[in-house]
Amino acid sequence: MSHQVKSKDTLLFSDHDWDFDMLSRIYGAVEKIAVDEMGLDTYRNQIEVITAEQMLDAYAATGMPLLYKHWSFGKQFLRNETLYRKGWQGLAYEIVINSDPCIVYIMEENSATMQAIVLAHAAFGHNHFFKNNYVFQQWTDASAILDYLAFAKAYISSCEERYGLEAVERLIDAAHALQHNGVHRYPGKHSLDLVAEQRREIERREHAERLYNDLWRTLPKPRARGGRDLNEERRRALLGLPEENILYFLEKTAPRLAPWQREILRIVRQIAQYFYPQRQTKVMNEGCATFTHHRIMTRLHEKGQISDGAFLEFLQSHTNVVMQPEFDDRRYGGINPYALGFAMMQDIERIANEPTAEDRSLFPNFAGKENAYDVLRDAWANYRDESFILQFLSPEVIRKQRLFRLVDDPVEEDLVVAAIHDEDGYREVRRSLARQFDVARQDPDIQVVDVDLKGDRRLLLRHHVVDGVTLEAGDAARVLQHLANLWGYGVRLVEEDDQRTYTTLEAEPAQAFA
Incomplete structure (x- = not known):
């Protein structure tokens, strides 16, 4: 413990309470250490002070400042609210959004010390990582995500008014079931362009119609006996097979989906893609933010800007983390x-x-x-x-x-x-x-490998089994049913590795999207 004498004139705060002027002073002191001493480079920060109920609402919407409506978000809100009210679950002290400006939500119930911690942790630690890590640079557009979320919310709302709540809800249910199989895992194959979504919507529809005409509106000719399918390579090229991004494949080639349904699939997979870098960098991202807040709070104490009591409060919180x-x-x-x-x-x-x-x-x-x-x-x-x-x-x-x-x-x-x-x-x-x-390795390696255009148009998928870990049968069957409904025809999933075939699962469309 430092024995440096600290006067009230040098302290940023002397008790638990805070106001916005104090919050501004804390932010300035934290920023000075982060930038001048640690050399951090961040997006602009937008600090939002929210209540516990607003934090619960942010939980339900995966932390996003605005998102389309869906019953699953309300279910998540009620679950977290019940656990919080009964004292069985605490709330995060902050939530930070990978955007430009970087939005940092901080709880109004936080003490002054805790506000200093979360500003150091989120507004500078996470913010620096979002801006500089190559995975985020390759896959996300921080300057456009807020505009895209506004577009997505307005688009889905307009679809609900035009096609009905039930139709849109069923489609989003199916898309959510497949969203973890709706990301591109390799950069360069498909770049994200969030700003131009509205402008490109008409172009995508025209391109899709040309593709569907070629693939689906001509009856396949029977294969000559003993002969080779001369159109096989062209067919697979048009379908882009094999394809690991199942939502992308459905958006582009599912024969029975309307243009508005394809756009909603695109919205769900774009948002899933936005979170993919965070899944790849959990240890690094949290390690960077935790190291940053530990260093900044330690330096504030060494410089006499927080009291010994505040530093002990910080150490207790940090130790728990x-x-x-x-x-x-x-x-x-x-x-x-x-x-x-x-x-x-x-x-x-x-x-x-x-x-x-x-x-x-x-x-x-x-x-x-x-x-x-x-x-x-x-x-x-x-x-x-x-x-x-x-x-x-x-x-x-x-x-x-x-x-x-x-x-x-x-x-x-x-x-x-x-x-x-x-x-x-x-x-x-x-x-x-x-x-x-x-x-x-954490996500199952499932790819669309073929479509039986010569027969019943059954979609064929392969799960490459790693270390003998197969899919849970009940969950796989339910997700496969959603996939069949979106595809409009039967689907077959084969689980196998290089030595053996484990199982084959099939599903027929119970209620196709037409």
Whole structure:
């Protein structure tokens, strides 16, 4: 604890209460450290003070400032409200939006200390990460997302008035069921253009009509006996197969969807795509924000701008955020991304400033270079969780976090500890942990592989099974039903790996969208 004398003239605040003038002073002090000392580069900040009920509403709309209406958002609101009112669930102190300006929602119930923490965490930590990380730069347009959300809300509202609430609701239900299979995982194949959506709508309709005429309005000719389908390559090229983005495939080629229905599918998948970078960078994003707020609050205390009491309040909150429950703790829910991310950011700083011989051998590029902020900013800009862990996870963090690798082989009776933090095991632990944060391995690899145009127009999908993990049968059947309804014909999903076929699931349209 610092023994520096702090007068009321130097303190940003002296009690829990705050007003907007005080909030402005806190923001200025936080900004000075973030920009001048840490070299952070952020979008403009737009600070919004909201109530608990407004925070619950933001929860329901996935944190977005405006979104189209759907019953699932209301259901989520009621669930969170009930848990909050009964004291079974707390609320986030803030929500931050990847937009330009960057919108930061802060709770009016927060104390002055907590407002300083969330401004440092969200308005500068998350904000810097959103603006500079390459995944967000490739996949999101922060300057256009708010305009696109306004367009999406107005468009769906107009569809409800024209085609009826029930028809729109059924379509969004089906789209939501498939939204995690509605993202492009590789940049460059399909670029996002959020600003031009309204202008391009007519062009997309005209292009789609030409494509549908070619694909669907001519009866297929029977294949000659013993001959090869001469149009197969052209057909697959027109359909763009194989295709992992199922919503994109349906939007472009489903034979029975109307133009307005295709546009709604596009809206749902564009919003799903917007969140895809956040799924790839959970450890890094939260680690960056947590490291930033820890450094800024520490510097405010060292400079005499917050009291010892405020600093203790901060430490208590920070400790709760980065706590990692043990595996046998009732609160255990896997690896806490805040804890792992913060530990790795601190470790990078340690290696840059005070490396050990082990650090110098493993991280020669930056060990002992005394440029920790440069190294951190480079990492925040050029990695995602999987590659960040592979590059920067050190034996020191593995030891402190008590990490090791378990192998649960169904053939064997016992669990096997396959790797610990020794010289050989360290690399295996690092590789295994990185794979756990690889979104490509977390999400099932399901692709549209063919359409039986010569027969019943059945849509064929393949799930490439990894490590023997198949789909949950009940959920798969329900989602497949939504897919069949959107496609308008039967669908078949085959689960297989390189050695065997696990199962085949089929569904027929119960109520096609016509």
